[in-house]
Amino acid sequence: AQSVTQLGSHVSVSEGALVLLRCNYSSSVPPYLFWYVQYPNQGLQLLLKYTTGATLVKGINGFEAEFKKSETSFHLTKPSAHMSDAAEYFCAVSTMYSGGGADGLTFGKGTHLIIQP
Amino acid sequence: DTAVSQTPKYLVTQMGNDKSIKCEQNLGHDTMYWYKQDSKKFLKIMFSYNNKELIINETVPNRFSPKSPDKAHLNLHINSLELGDSAVYFCASSQGHQTNSPLHFGNGTRLTVT
Numbered sequence: 671a672q673s674v675t676q677l678g679s680h681v682s683v684s685e686g687a688l689v690l691l692r693c694n695y696s697s698s699v700p701p702y703l704f705w706y707v708q709y710p711n712q713g714l715q716l717l718l719k720y721t722t723g724a725t726l727v728k729g730i731n732g733f734e735a736e737f738k739k740s741e742t743s744f745h746l747t748k749p750s751a752h753m754s755d756a757a758e759y760f761c762a763v764s765t766m767y768s769g770g771g772a773d774g775l776t777f778g779k780g781t782h783l784i785i786q787p
Numbered sequence: 788d789t790a791v792s793q794t795p796k797y798l799v800t801q802m803g804n805d806k807s808i809k810c811e812q813n814l815g816h817d818t819m820y821w822y823k824q825d826s827k828k829f830l831k832i833m834f835s836y837n838n839k840e841l842i843i844n845e846t847v848p849n850r851f852s853p854k855s856p857d858k859a860h861l862n863l864h865i866n867s868l869e870l871g872d873s874a875v876y877f878c879a880s881s882q883g884h885q886t887n888s889p890l891h892f893g894n895g896t897r898l899t900v901t
Binding site: 702704706708713716719760765782 | 895
């Protein structure tokens, strides 16, 4: 079984400042890692994913994340926050052994990103 | 040309009623899912389904049942609604199971049981 911990249910940054959203995972086998974003009254949208290969992954809207096996982390960053980045962000993990369905993809509890003008 | 669409967007009903939420995807995906998001934004999978198998999260009450007329549709039927069923329900799809295939979500159905 795998699990995800997102540190900080709320993160507040100033517009133009660095965004850092933390995600740590637990998995006994190599993980697949995802970040999703949820804007108000909408479904989740994939920001980026790591499966294999390069550990620094670039996604949409200027976001990127780095897979660090030694730290079991997959933190999400963006150099300069924009007001439109205000949303809920979810980290998620699965593995090639997860199989289909009920336990396949495990989500963290989400981090609400607030952008101060 | 919405990829994953759900109807209705809002559903308000009384305890004890039976209701359905519809979901359709036009992405040609072979696997569909239902997720429940509670008031604290926590996402919990309820079902995953492709044309070969239905996998049910064992914690989901049997009052909830998915119905799939074809691989582009996965409807959610709920019997004898309870107050605790109030939540946002998301339909999603992917190509293949939830391993390295990203999910495509609908915009959700906000269910309120009074």
